[in-house]
Amino acid sequence: MRKALIAGNWKMNTTPDEAKNLVRVILNELNNSDDVEILLCPPYISLLSVKELLRGTSVKLGAQNMYFVDKGAYTGEISPLMLSDLCDFVILGHSERRQYFFETDEMVNKKLKKALEYGLKPILCVGENLKTNEAGKTKEVVTAQVTAGLTGIKPTKELVIAYEPIWAIGTGKAATGRQAGATIGLIRSIVSGLWGGGTAEAVRVLYGGSVTGSNITEFITEPDVDGALVGGASLKASEFVNIINQTAKLKQAL
Numbered sequence: 001m002r003k004a005l006i007a008g009n010w011k012m013n014t015t016p017d018e019a020k021n022l023v024r025v026i027l028n029e030l031n032n033s034d035d036v037e038i039l040l041c042p043p044y045i046s047l048l049s050v051k052e053l054l055r056g057t058s059v060k061l062g063a064q065n066m067y068f069v070d071k072g073a074y075t076g077e078i079s080p081l082m083l084s085d086l087c088d089f090v091i092l093g094h095s096e097r098r099q100y101f102f103e104t105d106e107m108v109n110k111k112l113k114k115a116l117e118y119g120l121k122p123i124l125c126v127g128e129n130l131k132t133n134e135a136g137k138t139k140e141v142v143t144a145q146v147t148a149g150l151t152g153i154k155p156t157k158e159l160v161i162a163y164e165p166i167w168a169i170g171t172g173k174a175a176t177g178r179q180a181g182a183t184i185g186l187i188r189s190i191v192s193g194l195w196g197g198g199t200a201e202a203v204r205v206l207y208g209g210s211v212t213g214s215n216i217t218e219f220i221t222e223p224d225v226d227g228a229l230v231g232g233a234s235l236k237a238s239e240f241v242n243i244i245n246q247t248a249k250l251k252q253a254l
């Protein structure tokens with residue numbers, strides 16, 4: 001059975017002091033539960049201090065992005081080599097990276113290969129924009145993104161995919177559980193086609209986009225949805241812990 005994963009993507013929020021405080025409060029409010037894997041993805045400059053605070057806990061650490069070259073003259077970039085000793089996970093191809101920083105499927109694919117080479121678990125983000133959704137083309141776009149993202153990559157159970165419809169990100173207008181479940185089922189079938197059913201059954205696929213304590217149940221009760229990639233609500237410790245606790249309870253009941 002796949003272990004549920006609740007990941008907090010803090011995006012470009014929290015100063016170094018705020019990041020430390022947020023982690024302390026989250027850790028303080030967390031109950032010990034082995035039913036859910038918990039992941040925090042703070043800004044790069046807080047990775048070291050957050051890692052220190054997470055020492056001795058089972059909470060995992062992730063980066064929000066990385067470049068696909070080991071080292072060299074790439075001013076301002078962070079390499080997989082730098083992250084490999086620090087992080088467990090790395091978010092790749094987030095729609096904000098694709099939209100504002102012009103990341104292409106090819107770049108995301110290169111990043112995925114590098115992350116795996118360095119033992120980082122990649123979280124491949126895919127999802128359609130509003131126009132595509134309204135045109136009924138979600139299936140085509142998500143299929144193309146997953147297929148391009150996984151090109152030339154050997155089957156691995158370490159991969160995580162996050163389905164994050166762009167229209168649901170930061171809008172307060174989440175997809176319904178049924179919509180998320182349907183697209184995530186499609187994603188699993190694409191992975192199955194590429195990598196075989198055994199691996200596809202082990203790969204975790206998350207939903208992301210306006211997830212809160214009020215709607216997490218809808219997603220977690222969908223059999224193909226293995227957790228959530230949480231943005232805004234992960235910046236509020238009690239809300240984030242609430243999402244984790246509800247997920248744990250639902251998973252225990254399954």
Ligand code: 13P
Nearest residue numbers: 009169170209210231232
């Ligand atoms: P929100 O939860 O703020 O909608 O963000 C989702 C997201 O983009 C997580 O990566």
